[in-house]
Each structure stands twice: as C-alpha cells, then as structure tokens.
Amino acid sequence: MTIIQHQMSGNHCFGCSPDNPHGHHIESRWDGQVATCTFQPQTWHCAGSPNFVYGGLIASVIDCHSICTAIAEAYQREGRAIGTGDGILYVTGHLDIRYLAAAPIAGPLVLAARVTEAGARKSLVSCDLHVGETLCAQAEVVAVKVPASWGDA
Numbered sequence: 029m030t031i032i033q034h035q036m037s038g039n040h041c042f043g044c045s046p047d048n049p050h051g052h053h054i055e056s057r058w059d060g061q062v063a064t065c066t067f068q069p070q071t072w073h074c075a076g077s078p079n080f081v082y083g084g085l086i087a088s089v090i091d092c093h094s095i096c097t098a099i100a101e102a103y104q105r106e107g108r109a110i111g112t113g114d115g116i117l118y119v120t121g122h123l124d125i126r127y128l129a130a131a132p133i134a135g136p137l138v139l140a141a142r143v144t145e146a147g148a149r150k151s152l153v154s155c156d157l158h159v160g161e162t163l164c165a166q167a168e169v170v171a172v173k174v175p176a177s178w179g180d181a
C-alpha cells in the first residue's frame with residue numbers, strides 16, 4: 029500500500045515529514061479510498077493522567093493524517109501518482125474533533141480517514157481514531173487547496 033508521505037518531497041511537517049527529526053513521523057497508508065495510520069503513543073504523550081493520551085496529540089495526528097488523505101485523493105482525482113507533476117497541497121482550514129472516549133496510553137492509535145466531499149477549492153475529510161475496539165475520537169476536517177508555493181517565505 030502507498031505510504032503518502034514517502035511520495036512527497038519538500039515536506040518539513042512536524043506531524044508527518046520523515047525528515048523532521050523532532051516530528052511524529054506519522055505514515056498514512058492509502059488504498060485509493062481510505063487512508064489508515066497507526067501511531068504508538070509514548071508515555072510522555074499523556075494527559076493529566078498518565079493512563080490516557082493528551083488531546084492535543086490526538087488532534088495533531090488526526091490533522092496531519094487527514095490533510096495527507098486529502099492530498100492523496102486529489103492526486104488520484106487528477107489521475108496522477110502522488111507527488112508527480114505539479115505539486116498539490118492542502119492546508120487545514122477547520123478541524124472539528126469529538127473526543128468520545130479517553131484513549132489508553134498503551135495504544136496504538138489507529139486512524140482511518142476518507143474524503144467525503146471533494147470540490148475545486150476544498151475537500152471534507154472524515155477521520156475516526158480507535159484504540160482497540162473503542163472509537164476514541166471522530167473528526168471532520170476542512171482541507172483547503174493552496175498553491176504549492178503556499179509555504180514560501
């Protein structure tokens with residue numbers, strides 16, 4: 029299965045760049061419809077209780093995984109392999125997360141994201157996060173398409 033982040037160059041993202049030494053290094057596996065990601069929380073990723081995962085960490089992995097899903101789907105819609113030709117880039121416009129159950133720190137966090145609506149300027153992405161059988165978080169993300177030069181200074 030394609031690992032989205034392995035197909036993209038020039039990615040410095042804290043959440044998902046393979047090359048950011050301080051980042052989370054998430055990997056999103058794309059099957060053409062759904063992108064999945066498994067993330068193993070560390071003990072220091074805990075919330076007030078050492079037993080559960082910090083919500084900001086959950087938001088971070090959902091954010092990154094969902095935006096990468098939007099990017100993968102957009103390449104697919106254009107009939108191109110991810111990372112080929114002119115760069116396609118989306119950024120987070122809106123992130124709406126419901127924290128449904130505390131996520132045990134033992135993890136792993138298992139994410140599944142799909143594009144539910146795709147337009148010319150934005151895509152809507154739905155992302156579920158499970159630990160074991162428990163749905164711990166559910167998110168709706170608005171991914172807004174920007175020029176590949178968006179991040180230039």
Ligand SMILES: CCCCCCCCCCCCCC(=O)SCCNC(=O)CCNC(=O)[C@H](O)C(C)(C)COP(=O)(O)OP(=O)(O)OC[C@H]1O[C@@H](n2cnc3c(N)ncnc32)[C@H](O)[C@@H]1OP(=O)(O)O
Nearest residue numbers: 036037038039041092095119120121122149150170172176
């Ligand atoms: C360079 C190489 C990179 C390599 C790959 C790296 C991958 C890394 C992956 C990174 C992963 C990490 C990800 C990160 O961390 S990305 C970093 C966090 N995000 C940001 O910094 C974004 C900051 N905001 C902006 O730049 C602008 O406000 C954006 C670009 C978002 C909109 O700008 P602008 O306002 O000019 O756009 P538009 O008016 O033409 O609207 C276009 C459409 O979008 C809809 N809309 C807009 N805003 C919102 C909103 N807030 N909620 C809902 N919808 C919104 C709007 O209604 C319209 O829809 P429609 O009316 O057409 O239906």
